[in-house]
Amino acid sequence: MVDRCSLEKEYILSPELKFKSEIQQLNNLPKAKKEFPRLSEVPSQVLQQTIKQLHKGWEYFQKRGFGAPRFKKFGQFKSLLFPQFQENPVTNLHVKLPKIGAIPINLHRPIPTGFMVKQVRILRKADKWYASISLQCDVSVPDPMPHGHPIGVDVGLEKFLATSDGVLVKPPKFFKQLQSKLKLLQRRLSRKKKRSKNYEKQRLQVARLHHKIDNTRKDFHYKQAHALCDAGDMVFMEDLDYRITAKGMFGKQMLDAAFGQFRSIVKYVCWKRGKFFSTVDAKGTSQQCPECGEEVKKDLSVRIHDCPHCKYKTDRDVAAGQNIRNRGIKLISTVGQMGKETACADELPGAGVIQSRQVSQPRQGKTRKPKK
Known part of the structure; x- marks a missing residue:
């Protein structure tokens, strides 16, 4: 499948000819270097890795039936x-x-x-x-086992995260803060003549701003992930596919928050620091009372959880975080993973003094909040 042709010459191949295998193309590299001398300036192993990358994309295209590998123009192969x-x-x-x-x-x-x-x-x-x-390095790193103080983390657009300990973090909105400046730079780029020096200078300014937004967002995610590890020994989050919610009416806000990247970073930081991480079912975490377990239906406009059954009242997102924590404790307290049944985190190895009814007592160290 070819979407463009060369201005100098083009190979006419039969449609019945099969796509060359990876071994065949690797063996043709010496012939290609003689025909195109500039290829000799590139290390041979780099060329081999490029062919392997091409075949990975081709096999992935054949597997799912769409998304054919495209030609990389100047500047796209990075x-x-x-x-x-x-x-x-x-x-x-x-x-x-x-x-x-x-x-x-x-x-x-x-x-x-x-x-x-x-x-x-x-x-x-x-x-x-x-x-x-x-x-x-030839070393075996075991996965962290459940232990210590559990924390449930609920993420959202109004509050970036809310923990079961009652810590709330406001969303920083990095893209929204620089959106007006990005709009100005992109408008200037659209008025430049393509492939000119001024066009390239303006394109770099747009790329630098995008790179700055990405770096500041990732730095914020890492700091919050380390703060969660400072506050607890077990971190539980919702098992959600954020790609679906990113296609809705709040798609720009969802992509600006990058919840999927944040969850991946939290998982990596927990593994690096020896903390246990797991995901739980996200169904009904905001519609259930963390104290008595009864269903308390409420719209998105209602930001306070007030249970009519047990009179428990708290922030809606904090209640969702407590439900996530309770589900995580229930998940790891099964016979298959822990080897014994426990009703709360009291009997987990390394757990401190915890209140009854599965309400964990927060530690002295709180999650760091972003500067206003």
Whole structure:
């Protein structure tokens, strides 16, 4: 499937001809270097990884039936993968790459003792270059087991997150704050002549602003994830597909909050710090009383949970976080995962003094709130 043709020459292939396999195209690389001498300037392993990446996209296209791999025009191919090295290419000041040489880098942290560099991927974001270094070490890292103080986290648009301990964090709205500036830069870009130097300068300004929004949002997510790990030992979140909600009427707000990225970051930070992370069923977390378990129906306009059965009253999002926490405790207290049945987190290893009726007592360290 070809969506464009070359201005110089084009290969006419029979429609009955099968798509060449990965091994065939890898074997044709030496012939392609003779026909196109500029390919010899690129390291051979980088070309091989590009062919493998193409075939992964082609197999994925054949599997689902749509999304054919597209040609990459100038500037769209933004990463290079160097899969292996004979010796450590990274020093405190440089990274040495084949056929490129030593490139000055800003190494933000040294490579730990006992680890070896497995591969290096060079990424281009806006007008900056990054080196993603993959390390290898023969060590087995066990998954964290349930223990200690549990926290349920409910995310939303009015409050970015609400924990079962009563901590509320306002949404920062990074995209909305810079939307007017982005609109101005994009309007200027639309008036530039394409492929001109002024067009390229303006395109970089738009890319830098997008990159700034992405970095500030990700930094906020990491700080909140570490704050959750500081406040508890077990973190539970809802098992939701945020791609569906991002297509609704609040799609821009959902994409600005990036709840899917936040959940992935929380999961990674919990694993890194030895905290237990799990997701629970999200059905009816805001319509159930965390104290008595009775159903209390309320519209989105009602922001206070007031149970008529047990008279328990709290913030709607905090109640949802408590329901998430209770479901998480019930999930890990089964015989299959814990080896014993418990009604609350009191009997979990490392758990402190916890109040009755599955209401956990918050720790002294609270989740950090963003600056106003």
